Amino acid sequence: xxxxxxxxxxxxxxxxxxxxxxxxxxVTVYNRTKEKAEALAKEGAKTADSPAxxxxxxxxxxxIITDTPDVLEVILGDNGVIHGAKPGSVVIxxxxxxxxxxxxxxxxxxxxxxxxxDAPVSGGDTGARAGTLAIMVGGKKEVFQRCLPIFEVLGQxxxxxxxxxxxxxxxxxxxxxxxxxxxxxxxxxxxxxxxxVDPGIMIEATQNGAAASWxxxxxxxxxxxxxxxxxFMINLQQKDLRLALESAREARLPVPGLGLVHQLYASNQAxxxxxxxxxxxxxxxxxxxxxxLD
Amino acid sequence: xxxxxxxxxxxxxxxxxxxxxxxxxxVTVYNRTKEKAEALAKEGAKTADSPAxxxxxxxxxxxIITDTPDVLEVILGDNGVIHGAKPGSVVIxxxxxxxxxxxxxxxxxxxxxxxxxDAPVSGGDTGARAGTLAIMVGGKKEVFQRCLPIFEVLGQxxxxxxxxxxxxxxxxxxxxxxxxxxxxxxxxxxxxxxxxVDPGIMIEATQNGAAASWxxxxxxxxxxxxxxxxxFMINLQQKDLRLALESAREARLPVPGLGLVHQLYASNQAxxxxxxxxxxxxxxxxxxxxxxLD
Numbered sequence: 362x363x364x365x366x367x368x369x370x371x372x373x374x375x376x377x378x379x380x381x382x383x384x385x386x387x388v389t390v391y392n393r394t395k396e397k398a399e400a401l402a403k404e405g406a407k408t409a410d411s412p413a414x415x416x417x418x419x420x421x422x423x424x425i426i427t428d429t430p431d432v433l434e435v436i437l438g439d440n441g442v443i444h445g446a447k448p449g450s451v452v453i454x455x456x457x458x459x460x461x462x463x464x465x466x467x468x469x470x471x472x473x474x475x476x477x478x479d480a481p482v483s484g485g486d487t488g489a490r491a492g493t494l495a496i497m498v499g500g501k502k503e504v505f506q507r508c509l510p511i512f513e514v515l516g517q518x519x520x521x522x523x524x525x526x527x528x529x530x531x532x533x534x535x536x537x538x539x540x541x542x543x544x545x546x547x548x549x550x551x552x553x554x555x556x557x558v559d560p561g562i563m564i565e566a567t568q569n570g571a572a573a574s575w576x577x578x579x580x581x582x583x584x585x586x587x588x589x590x591x592x593f594m595i596n597l598q599q600k601d602l603r604l605a606l607e608s609a610r611e612a613r614l615p616v617p618g619l620g621l622v623h624q625l626y627a628s629n630q631a632x633x634x635x636x637x638x639x640x641x642x643x644x645x646x647x648x649x650x651x652x653x654l655d
Numbered sequence: 656x657x658x659x660x661x662x663x664x665x666x667x668x669x670x671x672x673x674x675x676x677x678x679x680x681x682v683t684v685y686n687r688t689k690e691k692a693e694a695l696a697k698e699g700a701k702t703a704d705s706p707a708x709x710x711x712x713x714x715x716x717x718x719i720i721t722d723t724p725d726v727l728e729v730i731l732g733d734n735g736v737i738h739g740a741k742p743g744s745v746v747i748x749x750x751x752x753x754x755x756x757x758x759x760x761x762x763x764x765x766x767x768x769x770x771x772x773d774a775p776v777s778g779g780d781t782g783a784r785a786g787t788l789a790i791m792v793g794g795k796k797e798v799f800q801r802c803l804p805i806f807e808v809l810g811q812x813x814x815x816x817x818x819x820x821x822x823x824x825x826x827x828x829x830x831x832x833x834x835x836x837x838x839x840x841x842x843x844x845x846x847x848x849x850x851x852v853d854p855g856i857m858i859e860a861t862q863n864g865a866a867a868s869w870x871x872x873x874x875x876x877x878x879x880x881x882x883x884x885x886x887f888m889i890n891l892q893q894k895d896l897r898l899a900l901e902s903a904r905e906a907r908l909p910v911p912g913l914g915l916v917h918q919l920y921a922s923n924q925a926x927x928x929x930x931x932x933x934x935x936x937x938x939x940x941x942x943x944x945x946x947x948l949d
Contacts, residue, residue, distance in 0.1 A: 460850060483864050495864045520860040523852050530850040534843040534857050538866035541842060544912040545835030549828040552899070555906040556754060556824040558817050563828050566814035570777050570789045571887075572832035574868035593865075605846070612849040615943045617919075618838040621911055649909045 362386050363511070366419035368412050368435055368442070369426040369456070370397040373482070376490040377425065377455075377515050382406060384514045391415035412436070413445030421508060422452045425482075428600055429458040436466055448474030451504055453511070455496075457481040457601050460526035460533070460608055467500070467525040476504045479525065481532035482516065485593050493517045497535070499528035533605040539639070540602060541618040542576040544625070547643040549577075550584055551650065560585050580640040591638040595629050598639050602626070656680050657805070660713035662706050662729055662736070663720040663750070664691040667776070670784040671719065671749075671809050676700060678808045685709035706730070707739030715802060716746045719776075722894055723752040730760055742768030745798055747805070749790075751775040751895055754820035754827070754902055761794070761819040770798045773819065775826035776810060779887050787811045791829070793822030827899040833933070834896060835912040836870040838919070841937040843871075844878055845944065854879050874934040885932040889923050892933050896920070 362385060367378045370392040381388055382404050389407040391414070392398045398408045409415035412435045416422045422442050426432050432454055436442045442452055452470055454463065454477065467477040478500035488494040494516035498505050505521045512519045522531045549572075553563040564581045567573075583589070602623045609616045628645040629635060647653045656679060661672045664686040675682050676698045683701040685708070686692045692702045703709035706729045710716045716736050720726050726748055730736045736746055746764055748757065748771065761771040772794035782788040788810035792799050799815045806813045816825045843866075847857040858875045861867075877883070896917045903910045922939040923929060941947045 483861075483866075495860070497860045518860070518863055520856065522856050522860055527850070527852045530847060530852045531857050531860050534847050534852070535861045535864070535866045537843045537846060538839050538861060538868070538871060541839030541912070542836045542866070542868055545832050545839070548835060548910045548912050549831045551908055552831060552903060552906070552910065553824060553828050555908045556821070556902060558821045558824045558828070562814065562816050563825050566789070566791045566812070566816055566825050567777075567829045567832060569812055570829070571869050571873070572777075572829045572836070574832070574836055574870075575865050576868075577832060579865070608850060609846060612846070613944070614845055614849045615940070616842045616846065617915055617940075617943070618835070618842050618912065621915060625911075646909070646911075649911070650907070 363420040364418060365389070365511070366391070366409070366415040366422040368392070368415055368422065368424045370401060371425070371427070372486045373489045374425040375401070376486070378406065379404060380492050380514050381511070386511070389415045389419060411440035412442045413440045416442045416445035416450070419446070420450050421511060422446055422450060423455060424452065425455040427456065429462050429604070432456050432458050433462060433466065437469060443470060443473060443475070446473070446475050451476040451478060451508060453478045453480050453508060455480045455482055457532050457604065458529060459604055460529040461611060463499070463529050464526040476501065477525065478504055478508060479528040480512065481528055483532065483535050484516070487592065496520070497522050497528045497531040499523055499525050530608070533601065533608060536598065536601040537605055537616065537619050539576060540598065540622040542574050543580060543639055543642050544618070544622050546574070546577050546581050547584065547646050550581060550643065551646055583638070583640045584643045589634070589637040589641045591636065593639050594636055595626055595639055595641060596635040599623065599626050599630065599635070657714040658712060659683070659805070660685070660703070660709040660716040662686070662709055662716065662718045664695060665719070665721070666780045667783045668719040669695070670780070672700065673698060674786050674808050675805070680805070683709045683713060705734035706736045707734045710736045710739035710744070713740070714744050715805060716740055716744060717749060718746065719749040721750065723756050723898070726750050726752050727756060727760065731763060737764060737767060737769070740767070740769050745770040745772060745802060747772045747774050747802060749774045749776055751826050751898065752823060753898055754823040755905060757793070757823050758820040770795065771819065772798055772802060773822040774806065775822055777826065777829050778810070781886065782810070790814070791816050791822045791825040793817055793819050793824070824902070827895065827902060830892065830895040831899055831910065831913050833870060834892065834916045836868050837874060837933055837936050838912070838916050840868070840871050840875050841878065841940050844875060844937065845940055877932070877934045878937045883931040883935045885930065887933050888930055889920055889933055889935060890929040893917065893920050893924065893929070
C-alpha cells in the first residue's frame with residue numbers, strides 16, 4: 362500500500378483520513394492546528410511538523426484545504442510539499458480551487474518529477490464521513506489509475522474527466538448546476554406559496570417529471586419547514602461560485618444565471634446567513650419580495 | 656361511463672381524445688379546423704359544430720387549447736360551452752392558462768350550476784400519445800374524484816393540488832422549475848466546453864449527485880449533439896413563462912431567475928428558433944458569448 366501524506370484535517374479531511382487509516386494505509390498527517398493532527402495520531406497516523414516533512418517519506422500526498430492561496434502556500438510555499446516530496450510521488454489536491462492555478466502548480470511540480478492530480482469532491486461532510494463522495498479527477502490517466510484504490514476508499518462515483526485542472530472545472534460545473542437549480546426551486550416554492558398553493562403538494566406534483574432535480578426533492582422540503590442547517594454552507598458555496606465566475610471571466614464566457622445566484626447569496630451573507638445551508642437562498646428571495654414563507 | 660364533450664384536437668388533444676375513445680367513452684368532438692374532428696369521427700366520435708353543441712349532451716366537457724383568450728372564447732363566448740352545458744356537468748380545462756382567469760371562469764360556470772376543474776398537463780405530445788401525462792388538478796375534491804377515471808386514461812401522475820386555479824399555478828411552478836434548471840444546464844455545458852472539458856464527461860460525472868436533474872440528463876446530451884428538435888417548443892414555453900410572470904406580478908413576487916430565462920428565450924425567438932425545443936436555450940447563451948459548441 363502506498364505511503365500517504367495527508368494535509369488538511371478540517372470537516373472534510375478528517376473523516377477522509379480516518380477512512381484511509383482504517384483501510385490500512387500508512388498515513389503521515391499535517392495540520393496547521395496541531396490538536397487535529399493529534400486526534401488522528403490516536404488512530405495510528407504519524408504526525409509531521411510541516412507539509413514538506415509530511416511529504417518526505419510519502420508516495421502519495423493528499424491536500425484538502427479551503428481556497429486557492431492556502432493550497433498554493435501548502436504546496437509551493439516555504440516548507441511546502443514541493444520541498445519534501447520525492448520524484449515519482451503524486452500530489453492529489455482534493456480541495457476546490459482555481460483550475461488555472463491547478464495547472465500552473467502541476468507544471469511546477471512536474472519540473473521536479475512530481476505528478477499531480479486535481480481531485481475535488483462533491484457530497485459534503487456527510488459524504489466524507491460515509492465514504493460516498495463523488496470525485497472528479499484531472500491529470501494523467503495512468504497516474505489516476507495508480508491512485509484509484511485510494512479514491513475508492515474515499516468515494517463512490519469516481520470519474521477521470523481529463524487533463525490537469527479539469528477535475529476542478531467539472532467541480533465548478535457541478536456548483537453552477539446546483540446553484541442555479543437551487544434558484545429554480547426557491548422561485549417555484551415562493552410562487553406556489555404566494556398563489557395560495559401548498560408548496561409541499563407542488564413538490565409532490567412536479568418532482569417526478571421534467572422538473573425533477575435533487576435540489577427540488579432534497580432542499581425544497583427543508584425550505585418549507587425552515588430547516589436552514591448546513592448540508593453545504595453558503596460561505597463555502599460563495600467561494601466556489603467566485604472561482605467559477607473567475608474561470609468564466611478567464612474563458613470570456615458570460616454566465617448570467619450564475620452571476621445572479623452569486624449576488625443573491627451575497628444578500629444572505631450580508632444578513633449574517635453565510636453559515637447556513639444553501640437552501641437559505643430562499644430567504645434572499647423573500648427579502649426581495651418583502652415577505653417570508655412562515 | 657360519462658358522456659364526454661372534447662374541444663381542441665391539436666397536438667395534445669388529438670391523442671388524448673383517441674385514448675378516451677379507446678377506453679370506451681362516448682365522445683363528441685369540436686375543433687375549429689373541421690378536418691381534425693373528422694379524423695376522430697372515423698374512430699367513433701360524434702362531431703359537433705360549436706362548443707355549445709359539443710357540450711349539450713355531455714356530462715364532462717374537456718377543453719385543451721393554447722392560450723387564455725382562446726379558452727375564454729370557447730367557454731364563455733358566443734356558442735361557448737356555457738351556453739350548451741347542463742347544470743351538474745363538469746368542465747375540465749386541460750389547457751395551460753392564467754390561474755386568475757381560471758378562477759373567474761369557474762365562478763361564471765358555477766352561477767349556472769356547472770362545475771369546473773383546471774387540469775393542465777405536463778409531458779408534452781410524447782406523454783399525450785403514451786397516456787403518461789402528469790396532471791395537476793385544481794377545483795373541488797369531490798368533483799376531482801368523480802373525474803379521476805377519465806384522468807387515469809390520460810395520465811399517470813395525477814395530483815389534486817387545491818382549489819380552482821391551483822392546477823394552473825402548479826403547472827406554472829413546473830415551468831419555472833424546468834426553465835431555470837435548463838439555464839443551469841446550458842451554463843454548465845458551455846463552461847465545461849470553454850474550459851476544454853468534454854461536456855458529455857461533465858454530465859456523466861455530475862448527474863448522480865446534488866447536481867442531478869431531468870433537464871441535465873435529458874436535454875444536456877441533446878445540446879451536445881446539436882439536436883434541437885422540439886420535445887417542447889420554445890414558443891409554447893414562452894407563453895407559459897409569460898403566464899407565470901403575469902401571475903408573479905399579480906402576486907407581487909419578484910422572480911429574477913424566471914425573468915432572465917424569459918429574456919434569453921426572447922433571443923431564441925428573435926433568431927427564428929421559436930419552433931425548436933427548449934434545449935435551444937443554449938444557442939441564446941452562445942450568442943451572448945460569441946461562439947458555438949460545434
